[in-house]
Each structure stands twice: as C-alpha cells, then as structure tokens.
Amino acid sequence: MGGFDPVLILRDPEFRGLLVRGFEMTIIVAACSWLLAISWGITLLLIRLTSSRVAGAAVAAYVTYHRNVPTLVQLMLWYFGISSLLPSAVQDWLGDHNGEVIFAVISLGLCQAAYFSEDLRSGLRSIPHGQNDAAKALGHGYISAMRFILMPQAGRNALPALINHTVSLFKNSSLAMAIGVAELTYAAREIENQSFRTFETYLIATLLYLTSSLLLMALGAWLNRRAQPAGAH
Amino acid sequence: MAYAVFQIVSDNWLLLLVGQYPNGPLGGIAATLLLSLLGIGLAFPFSVLVALARLSSWRVLRWPATGLVYTMRGIPLLMIIFWVYFLVPLAIGQTVPGFVTMLCTLVIYEAVFLSEVVRAGIKALPKGQMDAARALGHSHLGAMRFVILPQALYNMLPSIVSQFVSTIQETTLGYVINVPELTFAANQINNQLLTRPFEVFFILAVIYFSVCWSLTQLANRLERRIAAKRAGGLAAMPKQMTARQAPAAIEPPAREASP
Amino acid sequence: MIKFSHVNKFYGDYPALVDIDAEVKRGEVVVVCGPSGSGKSTLIRTVNRLEEIQSGELFFDGRNVHAKMSGTNLNRLRSHIGFVFQNFNLFPHLSVLDNITLSPIRINGVGRKDARDKAMALLERVGLTSKALAYPAQLSGGQQQRVAIARALAMEPPAMLFDEPTSALDPEMVGEVLTVMRSLANDGMTMMCVTHEMGFARDVADCVWFMDAGQIIETAEPAKFFRKPEHPRAQRFLSDLRGH
Numbered sequence: 001m002g003g004f005d006p007v008l009i010l011r012d013p014e015f016r017g018l019l020v021r022g023f024e025m026t027i028i029v030a031a032c033s034w035l036l037a038i039s040w041g042i043t044l045l046l047i048r049l050t051s052s053r054v055a056g057a058a059v060a061a062y063v064t065y066h067r068n069v070p071t072l073v074q075l076m077l078w079y080f081g082i083s084s085l086l087p088s089a090v091q092d093w094l095g096d097h098n099g100e101v102i103f104a105v106i107s108l109g110l111c112q113a114a115y116f117s118e119d120l121r122s123g124l125r126s127i128p129h130g131q132n133d134a135a136k137a138l139g140h141g142y143i144s145a146m147r148f149i150l151m152p153q154a155g156r157n158a159l160p161a162l163i164n165h166t167v168s169l170f171k172n173s174s175l176a177m178a179i180g181v182a183e184l185t186y187a188a189r190e191i192e193n194q195s196f197r198t199f200e201t202y203l204i205a206t207l208l209y210l211t212s213s214l215l216l217m218a219l220g221a222w223l224n225r226r227a228q229p230a231g232a233h
Numbered sequence: 234m235a236y237a238v239f240q241i242v243s244d245n246w247l248l249l250l251v252g253q254y255p256n257g258p259l260g261g262i263a264a265t266l267l268l269s270l271l272g273i274g275l276a277f278p279f280s281v282l283v284a285l286a287r288l289s290s291w292r293v294l295r296w297p298a299t300g301l302v303y304t305m306r307g308i309p310l311l312m313i314i315f316w317v318y319f320l321v322p323l324a325i326g327q328t329v330p331g332f333v334t335m336l337c338t339l340v341i342y343e344a345v346f347l348s349e350v351v352r353a354g355i356k357a358l359p360k361g362q363m364d365a366a367r368a369l370g371h372s373h374l375g376a377m378r379f380v381i382l383p384q385a386l387y388n389m390l391p392s393i394v395s396q397f398v399s400t401i402q403e404t405t406l407g408y409v410i411n412v413p414e415l416t417f418a419a420n421q422i423n424n425q426l427l428t429r430p431f432e433v434f435f436i437l438a439v440i441y442f443s444v445c446w447s448l449t450q451l452a453n454r455l456e457r458r459i460a461a462k463r464a465g466g467l468a469a470m471p472k473q474m475t476a477r478q479a480p481a482a483i484e485p486p487a488r489e490a491s492p
Numbered sequence: 493m494i495k496f497s498h499v500n501k502f503y504g505d506y507p508a509l510v511d512i513d514a515e516v517k518r519g520e521v522v523v524v525c526g527p528s529g530s531g532k533s534t535l536i537r538t539v540n541r542l543e544e545i546q547s548g549e550l551f552f553d554g555r556n557v558h559a560k561m562s563g564t565n566l567n568r569l570r571s572h573i574g575f576v577f578q579n580f581n582l583f584p585h586l587s588v589l590d591n592i593t594l595s596p597i598r599i600n601g602v603g604r605k606d607a608r609d610k611a612m613a614l615l616e617r618v619g620l621t622s623k624a625l626a627y628p629a630q631l632s633g634g635q636q637q638r639v640a641i642a643r644a645l646a647m648e649p650p651a652m653l654f655d656e657p658t659s660a661l662d663p664e665m666v667g668e669v670l671t672v673m674r675s676l677a678n679d680g681m682t683m684m685c686v687t688h689e690m691g692f693a694r695d696v697a698d699c700v701w702f703m704d705a706g707q708i709i710e711t712a713e714p715a716k717f718f719r720k721p722e723h724p725r726a727q728r729f730l731s732d733l734r735g736h
Contacts, residue, residue: 068441073437077435077437077438085431171308213307359581364577368570383585
C-alpha cells in the first residue's frame with residue numbers, strides 16, 4: 001500500500017481532475033437546489049398565508065410528505081420512478097443531458113423548500129403579536145405590514161434555522177451519488193477504487209466537506225450578527 | 234396503476250417485511266427498525282456523555298467534544314459511512330457485515346446529534362436547579378444525576394422521538410453499502426420487475442411515510458402532555474419567575490446555527 | 493460562625509463587594525438590608541461560594557470557604573451550610589418528601605428510613621406533613637418555600653442563609669414563611685437573612701447590616717437602626733420603605 005501520502009493523490013493529474021470535477025459538481029448541485037429551494041419555499045409560505053383552506057392544507061401536506069419520507073427515497077422516486085412516467089422522447093433527452101443531475105437538483109430543491117418554508121413560517125409565528133397590532137394601529141394594510149414590518153423580522157428570526165438547513169442541503173448533495181451524479185463522494189470512491197489509497201482519498205474529500213460546511217456556518221453566523229439591530233443581543 | 238401497486242405488494246410483502254430471512258440476513262422493514270432502535274439506543278448513553286463534556290468547564294473535555302460535534306455536523310453521513318466501512322474491518326481484522334457497519338455509523342452519528350438534543354434540554358432548565366443542588370452539597374455529577382438529567386431527558390422526550398424518526402431515515406443510506414434494509418429490498422424488487430419503477434418506489438415512500446408520520450404524531454402528543462405538566466408547575470411558581478425564568482423552561486430548544 | 497475579613501469582589505471592573513469586614517456570631521440572627529444593587533445577594537452567596545471573591549477571607553464555622561480546595565471538600569463544606577433561595581428552587585420531578593430526603597441519603601449516607609423519619613419531623617415543624625407526597629407544582633409559593641427550608645434543615649447545618657426568602661411570594665403567603673424563620677431563630681439557629689421584611693428584622697434580628705454600593709455602611713441593633721439610623725443613605729432607605 002505504500003506510505004501515507006495524500007500529496008500523491010493531489011499530484012496525479014487524473015485523480016486531481018476527478019476530485020476537482022467532483023467538488024465542482026457538489027457545488028453546482030448544492031447551489032442550484034438551494035436557489036430552487038429558497039424561491040419555492042418562499043412561494044409555499046405565501047400560498048399558505050392566503051386565507052384559502054385548501055391551499056393551506058395542500059402546503060401542509062407537501063411539507064409533511066417531504067419531512068417524513070427519507071431524502072434518498074425521494075431521489076429514487078424522482079430518478080427511477082417519475083422519469084419512467086415521462087414520454088420516451090423526454091427520457092432520451094434527459095439521458096443524454098445529465099438527467100441524473102437535473103433530477104437530483106429538482107428532488108433536493110423541492111425537499112429543502114419544505115424545510116425553508118417551515119423555517120420562515122416559524123420565524124413569522126415567533127414575532128410578538130403586538131407587532132401586528134401596532135402595524136394595524138398605525139394604519140398599515142396587510143401587504144404593507146408584511147413587507148415592512150413582519151417579513152423582515154420573520155427572516156431575521158428564521159436565519160439560524162435557514163442556515164442550518166442550508167448546511168444540510170450542502171451535505172445532502174452527497175446522496176446524489178446513489179443515482180449516479182459524479183459529485184465529490186462519488187469521485188472519492190472512484191479514486192479509491194483505482195488507487196487503493198482509501199485513507200488519503202477519504203481524508204481529502206472529508207476535509208473539503210468539512211471546510212465548506214464550516215465556512216457556510218461561519219458565513220451564517222456573520223449574517224446572523226449583521227442582521228441583529230443595534231442593541232439586540 | 235393502483236392494481237399494479239396492489240399486485241407488487243401482495244407478491245413481495247415478505248421481502249419488504251423481513252428481507253430474505255430466514256434464507257438470508259434479516260432485511261426489509263424489520264432490519265430498518267432494528268437498526269434504528271439499536272442505533273439510537275446504543276447511542277443514547279454516549280450522547281449524554283458528549284453533552285456533559287460539551288457543557289463541562291474543563292477544556293480537556295469541552296474542546297474534543299465540541300470538535301467532534303462540529304466535525305460530524307460538517308460531513309455528509311454518506312462520507313461517515315464510507316469511513317466506518319473502511320476502518321472497522323481494519324480495526325477488528327476481519328470483514329464485517331453491512332448491518333454492523335451501518336450500526337456503528339449510526340451509533341457514532343446519533344451520539345453526536347442526540348447529544349445536541351440533550352444539551353439543549355439541560356440548558357433549558359432554570360439555573361436555580363443547579364444552584365440549589367450545589368448549595369445542598371451535591372457534586373456536579375451528583376447534581377446532574379439526581380436533579381438535572383432526570384428533568385432534561387423527560388422534557389426532551391418529544392425531541393428524542395423526532396431524532397428516532399431521523400435515524401429511521403438515515404438507515405436508507407445503508408443501501409449504498411448493500412445493507413439489506415427496506416430501501417435495498419425495494420431496489421431488489423425493482424431490479425426484478427423492471428417495468429414498474431414508479432409503483433415500487435411509490436410503495437417504498439408510502440411505507441416510510443406511514444412509519445415516520447405516526448412516530449411524529451406520537452412526538453407531538455408527548456409534547457402536548459409534557460407542556461401541560463409544565464404549565465401546572467407554572468401556576469405555583471413565584472410571580473417574578475413566571476415572567477423572567479419560565480420562558481426559558483418552556484421554549485423548545487433554540488434552533489442554533491452555531492452551538 | 494461566619495466571618496468576613498477584607499472581602500472584595502469584582503465583576504470585571506465593577507466593585508460588587510468592597511472591603512467587607514463583619515461577623516455573624518454563633519446563635520446570632522443578622523439581617524442584611526439595603527437598596528437593590530447594593531450587593532446583599534452577592535454577599536450572602538459568597539458564604540457558600542456560589543459566588544467567588546477576589547481578595548480577603550471568609551470563614552464558616554472555622555473553615556476558610558474560599559481557600560483552594562478540592563471539589564469534594566467544597567461539596568462537603570456546602571452540605572454543612574443551609575441555603576434558602578428567593579425562587580425556592582425545589583426539584584419539580586421529585587415529591588416533597590424526596591426533595592427533602594434526597595441529599596441526606598445521597599450525600600450524608602443516611603439510611604432511607606431515618607431520612608424519612610427526619611423529613612416528616614421537619615415537615616411537621618414547618619407545618620406541611622399533609623403534603624409529604626405532593627409535588628412542588630401542586631403547592632403554593634409559601635408552601636414551596638417552607639419545603640425549601642425543611643430541605644435545607646435536613647442536612648443539619650450549624651447555620652442557615654436566607655436570600656430574600658419572601659420577595660417572590662404573594663403578600664398573603666409571606667407570613668407563613670416568616671413564622672417558620674422566627675421559630676428557627678427562637679430555637680437558637682445562627683441565621684443570616686437578606687430581606688426587606690423590616691417587621692421580621694425588628695422582632696427577631698440581633699443585628700442589622702445596611703449595605704449600599706457593595707459596602708456595609710452601618711451595623712446596629714434593630715431597635716436603634718430603625719429608630720435612628722446614622723448614615724444618610726440608611727435614613728433615605730428607611731424613609732423610602734416606610735413611604736409605601
């Protein structure tokens with residue numbers, strides 16, 4: 001097996017290429033799903049806030065489904081299940097154009113949207129009721145109150161949870177390897193299979209994940225601090 | 234499609250339930266539940282230790298524990314599974330069945346995540362409890378054992394059940410290392426049938442949903458019962474405490490980005 | 493019994509206790525009073541080292557409380573000092589009886605039956621035998637505080653410390669707690685009480701310490717203190733108190 005030598009892996013151009021492309025893919029999948037998740041999550045919240053009981057129930061069902069079915073199963077249902085229901089022309093096109101990445105982004109994004117919408121909803125609920133009263137007393141309409149008073153506070157309250165779930169989303173990108181997406185964990189396994197240097201390979205991948213996660217958490221903590229108004233703890 | 238679903242379930246229910254047992258290792262739902270129960274059960278004592286270490290005033294305990302928690306929170310579970318898959322046979326000197334590897338991973342992973350729940354529970358108690366215990370002469374560990382932990386763990390029961398639900402969902406990752414749990418069984422069925430992937434995975438999703446959702450309902454019911462019990466205590470609390478200290482005892486553990 | 497010698501305590505730069513020199517003799521009842529923020533609670537919490545001091549020495553029953561000592565020794569020392577909190581701090585997951593017997597059994601090694609008998613005797617003393625099997629949540633504030641006193645007494649301390657024992661109670665319950673404290677004093681217990689209850693101080697205390705801004709400004713017998721305090725701040729404090 002030779003001595004412990006992580007630099008060897010990094011120096012080999014083929015392995016380095018695999019690692020870099022894998023890490024890039026991780027970031028692409030994570031970023032795209034995040035964008036999908038946050039926009040769809042906000043939309044879900046807005047739908048839920050409408051007075052329609054059907055809409056509220058639909059969103060609640062959506063959230064319940066995505067929280068109680070494991071992420072990996074959701075991925076499989078999309079990639080193996082739903083894809084088989086699509087017309088064969090679409091299936092062919094997807095097969096040629098990295099369909100697994102598209103399904104991974106859709107699946108992870110829709111799943112996290114449920115969590116994000118719940119975080120924002122909790123953020124909204126944790127605003128003291130007096131704020132709503134004060135807004136009304138000052139003459140704000142519903143939209144005005146939401147826009148200037150309630151949503152900013154909701155976002156601030158929800159920030160820790162949103163950051164937590166963003167880090168989760170980043171880590172969940174690794175699940176995409178089960179449907180064949182060539183992200184970082186997939187690349188690590190590939191390199192390990194070829195080089196038999198399991199320890200070094202895993203170590204590099206682990207360090208990449210760890211630094212990225214810690215960076216995200218640090219960024220989140222910084223955002224959290226900045227979001228607090230002067231004087232608040 | 235509904236007929237196909239019914240057909241698949243009636244043909245394969247045994248496989249989904251117990252895998253290939255007794256002609257092979259235990260699999261299916263039985264394996265999933267066994268893995269989850271053992272995982273969280275064995276992790277529990279370790280999680281209390283990690284939580285206590287994180288709250289300790291001794292740096293030699295606090296730093297490694299905090300480091301462990303941050304590391305586990307920063308790496309995907311899949312990566313941890315591969316590490317354990319690689320290291321355990323190396324440590325023991327012989328190959329280990331996937332079930333055991335998955336169990337080891339879950340114990341380590343849940344020890345860390347459950348420790349966050351325990352830590353939140355401990356921190357949510359009023360400071361006066363620890364003060365009173367120390368004033369009576371109890372050591373730190375004695376206070377933890379007789380006063381703090383009994384209360385914290387009882388208050389945290391709903392969160393512990395939620396964590397159990399998470400554990401069940403984590404067992405699905407065993408699929409990647411061929412642990413014969415429910416997801417693996419479903420894939421086996423799919424690979425045999427080939428013609429009805431949507432129905433197969435739909436069934437899989439329904440099964441997980443039923444199990445996890447029922448447990449979540451249980452957790453909610455527990456939470457209501459415990460909150461009612463705590464509210465009873467509130468009526469007799471001194472009036473200053475009702476405004477000042479009580480909220481810390483009632484609120485669910487804060488969602489922390491950086492613990 | 494309790495001796496402060498040049499005790500100083502700082503929170504960062506803020507002086508919480510300034511050059512405290514005072515003594516509570518055996519069998520004495522001392523009342524510590526003063527405006528809020530004067531350091532009374534901090535003072536009493538240094539006696540069983542729930543608060544640390546930066547300089548000076550504090551002796552309890554001859555033992556140097558703030559000397560460098562092992563955790564075990566500190567625990568043992570604390571078990572000899574009775575402390576009653578403003579917020580009672582009863583253990584909600586234990587019955588009244590268990591609250592009282594927990595520490596004698598687990599720390600002093602008292603047998604279960606003996607601990608029970610002692611606990612029932614103490615409950616009789618505070619007038620709550622009927623509540624032995626109740627839980628704190630089922631008791632009123634005054635009842636909880638009386639249980640807290642019994643809990644502290646169960647460890648058979650030579651002295652009892654009270655940190656504003658009635659401040660968190662509704663007015664109609666203050667009396668029942670003060671009655672218990674009075675009877676303790678009459679039985680010769682050494683007591684140090686931080687309290688606003690001037691009636692109690694006048695009737696029961698042997699000495700009143702008036703504190704302001706971390707210092708003990710005036711010490712006097714209650715009769716003298718309440719009729720004619722010397723220090724202007726003490727005078728202002730008493731007139732504010734009477735004004736209500």
